[in-house]
Amino acid sequence: MASSRARPLFRRSEGSRAGRLGGTRKIPRPGESAGLRDDATPEHGIEAELPTKRCAWASGEAAIRYHDEEWGVPVHDDRTLFEFLILEGAQAGLSWNTILNKRENYRKAFDGFDPERVARYDRRKISQLLRDPGIVRNRLKINAAVENAKAFLRLQKEFGSFDRYIWQFVGGQPRVNRRKLLRQVPARTAESDAMSKDLKRRGFRFVGSTICYAFMQAVGMVDDHVVDCFRYRLV
Numbered sequence: 619m620a621s622s623r624a625r626p627l628f629r630r631s632e633g634s635r636a637g638r639l640g641g642t643r644k645i646p647r648p649g650e651s652a653g654l655r656d657d658a659t660p661e662h663g664i665e666a667e668l669p670t671k672r673c674a675w676a677s678g679e680a681a682i683r684y685h686d687e688e689w690g691v692p693v694h695d696d697r698t699l700f701e702f703l704i705l706e707g708a709q710a711g712l713s714w715n716t717i718l719n720k721r722e723n724y725r726k727a728f729d730g731f732d733p734e735r736v737a738r739y740d741r742r743k744i745s746q747l748l749r750d751p752g753i754v755r756n757r758l759k760i761n762a763a764v765e766n767a768k769a770f771l772r773l774q775k776e777f778g779s780f781d782r783y784i785w786q787f788v789g790g791q792p793r794v795n796r797r798k799l800l801r802q803v804p805a806r807t808a809e810s811d812a813m814s815k816d817l818k819r820r821g822f823r824f825v826g827s828t829i830c831y832a833f834m835q836a837v838g839m840v841d842d843h844v845v846d847c848f849r850y851r852l853v
């Protein structure tokens with residue numbers, strides 16, 4: 619299903635410009651909205667001249683903000699982990715920017731990604747979601763989100779938290795890679811294969827190895843920022 623994706627997250631043609639990072643932006647500080655192009659405001663005048671290098675897949679305001687603030691930052695909160703599991707599954711076959719642009723709609727439609735509530739969705743709720751233009755209206759993906767919520771709750775029960783379960787696939791610690799170029803970033807790894815296999819065995823859907831690897835990158839189980847990205851080893 620996901621094997622056609624060249625690599626998770628940046629997928630598509632940006633790959634040919636691997637390593638060409640660029641743009642002139644101020645370095646974001648914690649709490650600032652890093653994706654906004656507010657370089658020109660007087661109080662940031664000096665910083666505005668500093669060039670900021672970032673992974674080339676991050677193009678467009680939403681993707682830049684996501685790259686600068688979230689991508690690769692270790693997540694240990696179960697609700698957020700569930701959100702990324704659902705969003706990465708919804709992304710299959712589409713661009714990540716499409717999903718980012720629908721993210722707020724997803725949060726509203728899926729009760730803030732509360733797995734307890736999603737697990738209880740009935741046919742009526744699913745039909746309502748299928749009519750919601752703010753999300754990806756794909757019956758298989760929506761049904762998968764509900765089934766995944768149920769499987770997620772079972773894992774929480776068994777392991778105490780989904781966090782404890784999922785991080786075991788990287789031994790509990792983020793794997794910091796040293797990628798010089800985006801094309802060196804793989805679409806899947808032995809770890810994502812193992813994660814995919816185990817999730818499938820436990821009843822999850824839309825959890826192919828490529829989706830799992832994109833998930834691992836998103837929640838910081840692996841750090842795949844290229845080495846000259848300003849976020850490398852900062853996350």
Ligand SMILES: [Zn+2]
Binds near residue numbers: 672673843844848
């Ligand atoms: Zn980066």
